[in-house]
Amino acid sequence: MQHTRTPALLAALVAGSMAMTGLVSAQEIVVTHAQGETTLPGKPEKVLVQDWAAFDNLTALGIEVAGVPGSNAPGYLADAVSADTATIGSLQEPDFEAIAASEADLYIVAARSRTAYETAKDLVPTIDMSIDNGAIIEGIKTNLTKYGQIFGVEDKANELIASLDAKVAEVSAAAEGKGNALAIVTNAGKLGVYGPDSRVSWIYNEIGMPSALESVADGDHGGDSVTFEFLLETNPDWVFVVDRDAGVGNEGAAAALLDNELFNQTTAAKEGHVVYVDPQAAYITMHGYQGVMLLLDQVLEGLNK
Incomplete structure (x- = not known):
């Protein structure tokens, strides 16, 4: 027996089909990131990160991570890395074979691993x-904010952002009128200075402590190379x-290196205004929420002594 479809029935079927299409497309998540846009089919379940700051931020949001770098794990994050978490290469050398085999829903690169994006994006959904x-x-x-949208944890993301804003405001208030500052880095017996484009730029840019130097050429690893004579002359x-x-x-070698006759004559040394910050939070995970909150607390404690 042949069935005929009335115009009303056909219209209903088309409308239903369009509604289903809309439902599917609404589940897609378009992520704009440092190297373009990546469309995810839905909320990721299996997530790999090639960057400890990404791990820091995700764990702060309560997101489970299935794969991490096999090197330079910061001590303050050690308890968050479970025994069954896979390792997927080092910070700068991803294990692409393991990443491809993982069938991950999302792979995150940043900072040291950003050059992996071009290769990784053809293996699994990748964002930088x-x-x-x-x-x-x-x-x-x-x-x-982006992680909140990707994983449907916007409220938690907003809570963390509010806490970060409050902490920055607290440290800024403590720093007001306290004088100028230098962020220095010690590296294999050498001294360097970090400035407003460095791994700890927030000391100057967000906390508002004026730099003791007018100009700093921030180096990638060891900052702008200086001598003890220069530090004494600058006298932060x-x-x-x-x-x-x-x-x-x-x-660690910083304390021994700075126990120096010239450095000990600086105002900072004489006044006890030398603050040692967590080196892994400052150098490895400088873009992680938990790490920066730790650093802000250390700076606050130093300023309030």
Whole structure:
């Protein structure tokens, strides 16, 4: 028996089909990131990260991570890495074979691993969450917002952002009228200075402590190279120290290096205004919410002594 479809029935079928199409497309998540746009079919379940700041931010949001770098895990995040978490290469050398085999829903690169994007994007859905060092606090907040949208945890993301804003305001108030500052990095027996485009740029840009130097050429690893004579001549009111040796897993050497006759004559040293910040949070996960909150607390404690 042949069935005929009335115009009304056909219209209903078309409308139903369009509604289903709309439902499917509404589940898609378009993520704008540092190297373009990536469309995810829905909320990711299996997530890999090649960047410890990404791991920091996701765990702060309560998101489980299935794969992480096999090197330079910051101590303050150690408890968040479970025994069954896969390792997918180092910070700068991803294991693409393992990544391809993972069938992950999302793979996140940033900072040191950003060059992996071009290869990885053809293997699994990939986003680059790199942050501009000149605007670290703003970058962290932007990334938290994006993660909130991707994983459907907008309320938690907003809660963390509010906490970060409050902490920045608290430290800024403590820093007001306290004088100028230098963020210095020690690296294999050498001294360097970090400035307004460095891994700890928020000391100047967001906290508002004026730099003791008019111009700093921020280096990638060791900052702008300086001598003890130069530090004494500059004579900062406050010094914030990043021990890169300890940050990359070697024996810390900053305290011994700075126990120097010239450095001890600076105002910062004489006044006890030398603050050693967590080297892994400052050097490895400088774009992570938990790491920056830790650093802000250390700076606040130093300023309030």
